[in-house]
Amino acid sequence: MAAFISCHYFSSIPAPQCISPSISTTRGTCLVDRRRSLWIRRFGPRCSSGKPHRFRPEHGQKGKSFSLKECGFSIALAIGLITGVPALAYPAGPVLPDVSVLISGPPIKDPGALLRYALPIDNKAIREVQKPLEDITDSLKVGGVKALDSVERNLRQSSRALKQGRDLILSGVVESKKEHGKELLHKLEVGMEELQQIVEEKNRDAVAPKQKELLQYVGGVEEDMVDGFPYEVPEEYRNMPLLKGRATVDMKVKVKDNPNVDECVFRIVLDGYNAPVTAGNFVDLVERHFYDGMEIQRADGFVVQTGDPEGPAESFIDPSTEKPRTIPLEIMVEGDKAPVYGETLEDLGRYKAQTKLPFNAFGTMAMARDEFDNNSASSQVFWLLKESELTPSNSNILDGRYAVFGYVTENEDYLADLKVGDVIESLQVVSGLDNLVNPSYKIAG
Template identity: 75%
Template structure:
């Protein structure tokens, strides 16, 4: 895709009213970096944003300062500014106040390839395993998605090559795959491998019958088996959480929750249940905090507080507090910023990747999928997240994984894996009837909801 890149700077004024008689501050500042930022020469105001009925600035901020001007940062050359400029042109002005300054990657990162957008694939690749043999089976099965973008018979021919490659990799690498299974999970892992092998034979028959419509459902089934095998390779929790966080609720593994939302004023949708997979392998403190709040029924009956086409956000309780007040301490419970990077054995805590100087680092849980779930926090306080969460609605075609203005700045801890398309239909005032843990609750340690008071 050819693109004309503009290097102009932008400045905007927003006057979005909020409850509690305060205004959002849309701010992108140079407070915590060494880059110089200059204001736009025009200072042209944009149209007011939609009212945001929550006490946090969107999406990662919580506490709403008074209304001020904000200035979009000057970027390292036109190649990097394209993602931010296009974001503004496509209705993402609120993003400026979700970050202080975007981490500025090299151009090589920006053009490194298309991002993985499927939440299931992201979760599979995020598992803490190192078994090349199973990944060589997984990759061609994942690639079927791209093969199906081809027209007509070419698609099935490409899918056939994918399946043959995966089948060959499974036969050649089966011994290595089995040896990589955790001892306590070997029987289940072998069962998944047998189902995978049989399923690939069935997919080969589907291709021979030229039944294109049956390919995608079978692909999903096979990848679920692959994911099951990969999960059976994880033997316990792979690292120690830092001592200062060890007594917090921690999700040492994964859990799934169903979020049931009652939809108002939508003749085509009355309610919807969203399945969310929470990844405690890569964000144990963040995911553990959320599961603990779910078990306290903290979110039950709470309204959607922001839904503007960019994010859906909730978690601001009634009253003056902007987070969860722990009844045992009568203080707001906050959690640290928590970001896992590829190549690291444990997450970084308390700092953005930009602050750490890791501009090329790839986050294990990127903001790629529609429905990526992350924690909101105050603008200048990395460790200020509490209860407010948001789901990203935007997909960036121009910016690959970890080259946008959210990756490495806000703690992703899960993805919506079912009914995520309906997320865009939610509006401010729609009510979360309930969030229930459907699996993985036994992975939660130090659950504070069980403590009286």
């Protein structure tokens, strides 16, 4: 049985040290004042390893950063967000998204909520139960016991939606999972009554844990509504390792030279419904123990990154072919029935499209790749540490350019404590391995 997520933490967390990427002059120079340059310096992650890398989130290679076109994009966006003046399109380039789109909200930043909303289901009744429960998070932002009035309204709305929509909810559950769905709905009803008691007792501290429990029941019902895998992966990728569903992974990291943190286990949920090739590739590598013993290779306050093996290779070399294994860029867009492969949303001119797995949450997990090759991702992965000014939640300049395939759902805050040289002791699939098809790790050699 997998060990439960835990972190051994001894005292207050020191503020992480940020190492900002330098601005290269090889492909153009940006002249900005200090205030705006901070925005640009915090965008454009680079690889942290000593050897030359092709893989990085957005211009990560040392010595390469922004082109003139990209500098124009960043400056226009920065000026627009600072001053409120709409950003203008740069010459000979695509029209930039409206600033109002970039800062519209409120964004969903909770990884659990993002995963629930990303499920391939269409059942309005369960969503009407879910949303008021999710909104309790915002209600709790109000100070003191006044927040409990809003929590009670959220609870009444959700409870009413459950009573009115129970039959519609059950009709959406897969037939073979009906009994499980009924059991979860019963637990949800009981839990709502318990939350009502918590509110009446004005026990504010007990609200959030109970909310999390109720949303887990809702998420379980929604997962029971998914009837098989919802689409066909393109033929050229069909024989790759594919995760047709979801999987949960525990990543145990040994932290060096930090008096505050000894070791930590991060729980990661991988979403193969929206990124089957990307998630399948990662699970396959986990089962090969590819990452076990590997160091964190970049940790600069913007991202944590790993996946570059020792030696000259920059990626996973498949022993059956003795060649690097690469995967295509894979982006699922809201409203689409299947992911987009091989092209960024910018390439396609879909500037206002919303991704199903956005870079909203602290600990968003994605694939690093070559700056000029959309289909060059292999084994290097990164976790976004925070919402910088150029990566605002809901719509940002990473969405649609990098393949997100999961979120850290427990202990994500401790990612900020990781440093270059900390060691991934193990990565273990604790559930969902049966959703992996074409597992290449089972091939001899």
